[in-house]
Amino acid sequence: MHRLFWKIFLSFWLTLIIFAALLMFAASSYLEHIRTQQDIGSMRARLSAYFDQGQAVAKQGGMAGLREWLDRLDHREAIPIFLINEAGKDLLEREIPAAIIARLDRRREHAERGERRRLPHHQPIRLPDGSSYRMLPDFQSITLLRILQRPRVIALPVAVAALVSALICLLLSRYLTFPLERLRRATQHIAAGDLTQRVVPSMGNRRDEIADLAGAFDKMAERLEKVFGAQRQLLSDASHELRSPLARLQVALELARQRSHGQVETELDRIELEIERLNELIGQLLELSRLEAGVDAAHVDQVDIQDLLEGLIEDAQFEAGSRGCQVKLQKAFPAMATANAVLLHSAIENVVRNAIKYTKRDTAVEISMLEYAEDPDRITIQVRDHGPGAPEEMLPYLFEPFVRVEEARDRLSGGHGLGLAIAERAIRLYGGEIMARNEPDEGLSIYIRLERART
Structure with missing residues (x-):
């Protein structure tokens, strides 16, 4: 039971574990690297190199150049390095820890007693304007947060962890959605018949x-x-x-x-x-x-919709005349559709005959071809009568076999409730759609949408 639940749970859990493990590995590796570098000889060499760089930058760029150099150094170095002037202020205006102040005081005491400074980086960095800054590293402020905030330190591990987790999530998403997508398509085919x-x-x-x-x-x-x-x-x-x-x-x-x-x-x-x-x-x-x-699905032709409607209207006029109404082609234009010509003619004829049955005397059944800029691949045929229409709740069921909107009206018309059902099946057979809508000023419109023939 719940096999899919455990697959999802374990997959996400594994992804989070891998992501966290990579970050921890990257951080611990860097910390180990820092500890390795902090032996006396290595650390002295690095600080002496930084001192030489700072002294050279101070001579060439002055205060501005030294501040820019120190800012770059602080962004890539895990150990905070302060440059403090005679007034006890840091060049980057950072808060100075108490341990650094105590160390600076001890250096001053040594200087006052005239003790010789054996290390180059214990000497002040002098600027052309006569001011000087002393370099002091803060080993106690090396934290995991500071390491993670250094872009050069954390960028590669984060990228690797993100790629690995993205790949796992992609595979999991594909694993879950492929069968669901297959089910969705199958359901659509079932709904289409x-x-x-x-x-x-x-x-x-x-x-x-x-x-x-x-x-x-x-x-x-x-x-x-x-x-x-x-x-x-x-x-x-x-x-x-x-x-x-x-x-x-x-x-x-x-x-x-x-x-x-x-x-x-x-x-x-x-x-x-x-x-x-x-x-x-x-x-x-x-x-x-x-x-x-x-x-009849396999017997298809290139059908000119305008010619089909013009021929259909000539036949429908006889039945319309006997009922005291007319059939008019309001608007038409050349357009081709791929369908069985006889079957399509029969489907549209059923819709027109249904409209003739219910339109009032001395009115006209109006047939129009419509096209829309937002849907250029389809042709829409509108067949409108001027009858009583249909109840709104019955509109979705008009194309079902033997559906009767009103028993008295259907008996009077002599219909069996199959004409629109036949039309709907014929239109759908070639990828089309048919729908009904009541008009605001009375009457019912049937809309037939057909795919244009591809040239």
């Missing part, structure tokens, strides 16, 4: 909570594929099986017409109307089943 996605094969020998999640995801996808496959197969088989009795009904209807001699014509007309509706419903079910199975 591709139920064949599986992620366990991409996990390799992984054994943790993410691998368990991938296994559960694959079982879910497999179950969904079986359920939806059985549903599509049932729709397809039932639709095919219903065609034969419908054909026989139509034959029987014609025989009944001949034998009735017009006595029950009204009833027979009603039967014929219901047979036609049932035949249309079966045809729509077959088309929906074919779209769900992706049968």
Whole structure:
């Protein structure tokens, strides 16, 4: 249990341990180096060298040059070195420790007694203006903080530690996010209707909570594929099986017409109307089943959207005229899309016919092609009616099979709730999108977005 938790915990813990260990190693190594250098001969040689450098800088650059030299020395040297004038003030105006003041007093006492100074750096550094500074190192002020603050000391260890920890974190992040990214892509494919996605094969020998999640995801996808496959197969088989009795009904209807001699014509007309509706419903079910199975996905052409809309409007005008309305192409421009021309024509036609059913008399169904500067790779087709619209909460469900917004309205229109579902499947088959939106001044707009053909 919690295998992933322990992987994350131990990885971060190990990274922090490595980072701290490198810093401690660097600091301890430098401290050891300092202690090695602090034997009497080595330390005297270094201080004598610093004295000579300071004396030379004082002669050439004066007070300003000496201050600049001492500042550079303080930034790279772990041992604080003070230059103190006759008034007891440091050249860099630092606070002077009591031990340094006591040592300076002892030197003055020796000088007053006339004792000879055997070490060169015990002599004062003299400036051209006659002032002088005595050099005093403060061995007691060597601290870990001071060492860590010296850039030349700490830069390389910090860089190495940061690179090592970054590499560990990068590997850990990759280890954690790769399967999650794979799951995200698979989920998007499932949402788009591709139920064949599986992620366990991409996990390799992984054994943790993410691998368990991938296994559960694959079982879910497999179950969904079986359920939806059985549903599509049932729709397809039932639709095919219903065609034969419908054909026989139509034959029987014609025989009944001949034998009735017009006595029950009204009833027979009603039967014929219901047979036609049932035949249309079966045809729509077959088309929906074919779209769900992706049968027409491979048959694609370069479709001119403007030509398609102009041809569609000529056909739609006949149905619109019988309902007392019109169909108008408000705006169009040449644009190509990659799709099955017949299928795309049928999808847009279903949307237009749906708009014709619900728009008010003496109004027009308006079709427009839109393009946006922020999305130049897509074409948008707007189909707007001037009907009652749809409840806002129902808009996301308009493209589901057999969805009815209002029972009375749907019965009046004679619809089965499949036209928009067929259009949505056909548009989605070629990477497009379809959505519905109520207009502020009444009416419903359906927006169809298609990918432009790549030239």
